Structure formats: structure tokens, C-alpha cells
Amino acid sequence: KNQVEQSPQSLIILEGKNCTLQCNYTVSPFSNLRWYKQDTGRGPVSLTIMTFSENTKSNGRYTATLDADTKQSSLHITASQLSDSASYICVVSDRGSTLGRLYFGRGTQLTVWP
Amino acid sequence: EADIYQTPRYLVIGTGKKITLECSQTMGHDKMYWYQQDPGMELHLIHYSYGVNSTEKGDLSSESTVSRIRTEHFPLTLESARPSHTSQYLCASSDRGDEQYFGPGTRLTVT
Numbered sequence: 001k002n003q004v005e006q007s008p009q010s011l012i013i014l015e016g017k018n019c020t021l022q023c024n025y026t027v028s029p030f031s032n033l034r035w036y037k038q039d040t041g042r043g044p045v046s047l048t049i050m051t052f053s054e055n056t057k058s059n060g061r062y063t064a065t066l067d068a069d070t071k072q073s074s075l076h077i078t079a080s081q082l083s084d085s086a087s088y089i090c091v092v093s094d095r096g097s098t099l100g101r102l103y104f105g106r107g108t109q110l111t112v113w114p
Numbered sequence: 115e116a117d118i119y120q121t122p123r124y125l126v127i128g129t130g131k132k133i134t135l136e137c138s139q140t141m142g143h144d145k146m147y148w149y150q151q152d153p154g155m156e157l158h159l160i161h162y163s164y165g166v167n168s169t170e171k172g173d174l175s176s177e178s179t180v181s182r183i184r185t186e187h188f189p190l191t192l193e194s195a196r197p198s199h200t201s202q203y204l205c206a207s208s209d210r211g212d213e214q215y216f217g218p219g220t221r222l223t224v225t
Contacts (some may be wrong), residue, residue: 004156009154031212032212034213041123041218041219041221042218042219043118043204043206043216043217043218043219044157044204044216045216046213049213089156089157093212102159102212102214104156104157105156106154106155106156107154107156109154
């Protein structure tokens with residue numbers, strides 16, 4: 001069964017600190033993995049996309065890693081800001097569907113305190 | 115930011131009422147989607163469309179229906195709302211790739 005598991009479920013950190021969010025998946029065949037940021041009451045917005053051959057990709061203070069062999073990804077946030085408070089969702093796409101079938105994790109709820 | 119819009123943003127309605135959630139996109143995308151999301155849970159696909167006059171049911175069984183008469187418009191209708199329909203509904207669209215652009219969502223509460 002294709003699944004995406006994220007940990008931790010929730011996380012509280014102080015402003016300026018770093019944190020790492022984890023994503024494990026069993027989706028096959030694999031096409032790509034995206035990390036989305038979803039602010040409260042808003043729709044998800046894509047942060048990064050990684051294909052099978054990519055190990056690391058950065059977007060400002062966000063750095064995603066991918067280990068396609070172990071089917072694990074992480075999202076590292078550097079020097080956190082209050083505006084980073086949101087749900088971070090790991091989304092994996094399979095290669096076999098013309099629809100672009102997406103498998104969603106439940107997200108990690110990040111809270112940044114001043 | 116993606117040009118995809120949803121109205122209303124919030125809706126509180128009584129049981130048995132008929133409701134239509136609107137979704138429009140100005141990007142010319144052929145594919146459009148409706149997701150249902152409960153707090154702390156993953157998004158579940160309830161409907162999708164490949165293009166005009168094409169609609170399909172998603173993974174999560176839903177009593178809602180959709181239509182796609184125009185490329186830019188993908189409304190979702192509940193004929194008779196029930197408290198179990200209380201949820202957040204997210205609309206999305208994509209072009210030939212699989213990146214989906216999401217609208218801001220409609221928070222529906224059925225009393």
C-alpha cells in the first residue's frame with residue numbers, strides 16, 4: 001500500500017533555532033517528492049521538489065534531502081522565523097499515473113515561539 | 115502565488131441545505147481537483163477532472179458532485195448537507211506536469 005508517514009506530528013521551537021522534519025514513504029513507482037507549506041486556513045504551497053536523482057535541494061532557509069534507496073526525505077529549516085509556523089506536508093507522486101497521482105502525509109505542525 | 119480562487123472561504127449552514135462551493139482558476143490548466151481535509155489529517159482526493167466535460171470520483175467516497183462545463187470553473191455541490199460533511203475543502207489545478215496549485219480552501223460547518 002502506498003503511504004507517506006511524517007514525523008514528528010508536531011514540533012515547537014524558539015525563533016532563530018533550526019529544525020528537521022522527517023518523511024518516510026512506500027510509494028512505488030516513484031516520480032518525485034515535494035514539501036508543501038500550509039498556513040492555517042490556507043491551501044498548501046510548494047516549497048521544493050526532488051526527483052529520483054536529486055539528493056539535496058534548497059529554497060532559501062529550507063533545505064530538503066532525499067534518499068531514494070531508503071525512501072526517506074527530510075526538510076531542514078534554518079534560523080526559524082515566526083512566519084515559519086505552519087503545517088509542512090510531504091507529498092509523493094507516482095510515475096505510473098497520467099493524473100499525477102499524489103500521496104499526502106498528515107503533515108508536521110510547526111510552531112515557532114518568540 | 116497561484117491564480118486559483120475559492121468561494122466562500124467560510125460557510126456555516128444547517129442540515130439538509132443544498133450548497134455549492136465555487137472554484138475558479140485563470141491559468142488555463144486542464145486538470146482540476148477537489149480535496150477534503152480534516153484537522154491534523156492528510157488531504158483526501160474526492161473528485162478530479164481532466165478537462166471540460168470530464169469528471170471522476172477520487173479515492174475518498176463523497177456524496178458531493180462536480181461539474182466541468184468550462185476549463186476555468188470546477189464547482190462542487192452537496193444536495194443535502196449533513197454534519198458529517200463538516201470539513202475543509204481544497205480545490206487545486208495542474209497543467210501537464212504534476213505540480214498542483216491549491217486554492218485557499220472553504221471551511222464548511224454543517225449544524
